Amino acid sequence: MSYRLDLKTGYPSTTIAPLDRLSAIASEVIASGRGFQYGGDLRGHEGARAQIARYLTEVMHMPAESSHLMLTTGALTAIDIVCRTLTEPGDLVVVEDPTFFFAVDLLRMSRAQVVGVPMLADGLDLDALDRLIAANPGRVKLVYTIPSFQNPTGYTMSDAKRAGLAKMALEHDFYILEDATYEPLYFSTPPPPPLKTYDAGQGRVIVVASMSKVLMPSLRLGWIWANPAQMNAFLRYKSDAASSRLTAEILTDFMSDGHFMDQVTRVREVYARKHDALVATLRANAPEWLSWHAPGGGFFIWATLPKTMTAQAVIERAHEREVDVFSGRASYVSPLDDRSLRLCFALLDESALCEAGQTLCEVITEIGSKSLGTQPGETRRQRRGPRCEG
């Protein structure tokens, strides 16, 4: 069932892609036959890897080399390959709880046991991770983390925690799978340096990311960034041959004029405007007792309802008013309750975000006023808040 105002789906909107230019390049690549054939080198098209290496050097401020990259069919395939290569049945794979629900499904397919460690506002709870390791000596093989603008919380891991986690990986002999999908998408201040910065050539941190959020998800173009020895191990689990030659050729042409960072800058501005529209609506209309987090980048606002309410009740009522929103419960490995909502601001335009945000706030206030005994409109923010136009 789909609803007119979608705050649920974590997709970018078509407005981020320079469609005219991409279609001109795609036509030429197909007409010339360059995109026709299988890819050859299983690591993927050399030209695309070279362009991505250059881009990574610019966005992550770490020298990347094309020989350290392997193209995959999106970051999802990259996660799957890394996890299946590095774990065996019975190993523990640690994830932030909550985390990207799709990744959990993939990690489980490796037959390792997926364990959640609480996600805090400054990143993974390292004390809880330490306790887990102590209780399961030698079993933790991989920690999957989205350190910047996490899905679903929008939280970013602090610099100190990044250094701490990398140190723990060395001490306790586990790998870190750093999902950098949202890394380039900050609004004004860049996130702390990537976890890979703290790896010091040890090969403990493996990065996965993709073009889905900065250019176009249907390219299905992601990558693994690791050292060459690990790359050989990953190749054994690569089931899509060299990935799509067609999209790799299109990407190479698109990136090769040296203006790809302009695309990234533009996309950051688009998402920042959308974020600002939803944040302004929540500031103006959300009841004071609703706790919510405005991220510094990425796609998501994370809201937590009071104990007397459930996300399910809010979602059902929101559906009646044509708003859809994602229940945070689906993102937990070990859900304790049903009080969180993920609001994606990347898909709708600004006026729809405003309408959706306002309606959602009305629904939350209405349900909350019954369960908390407050009157709708009683809160300070509601009294002085502007309403959406149109």
Ligand SMILES: Cc1ncc(COP(=O)(O)O)c(C=O)c1O
């Ligand atoms: C953290 C994270 N990683 C990976 C992906 C998927 O990336 P791709 O489209 O490249 O498979 C998403 C998409 O929602 C995501 O949120």
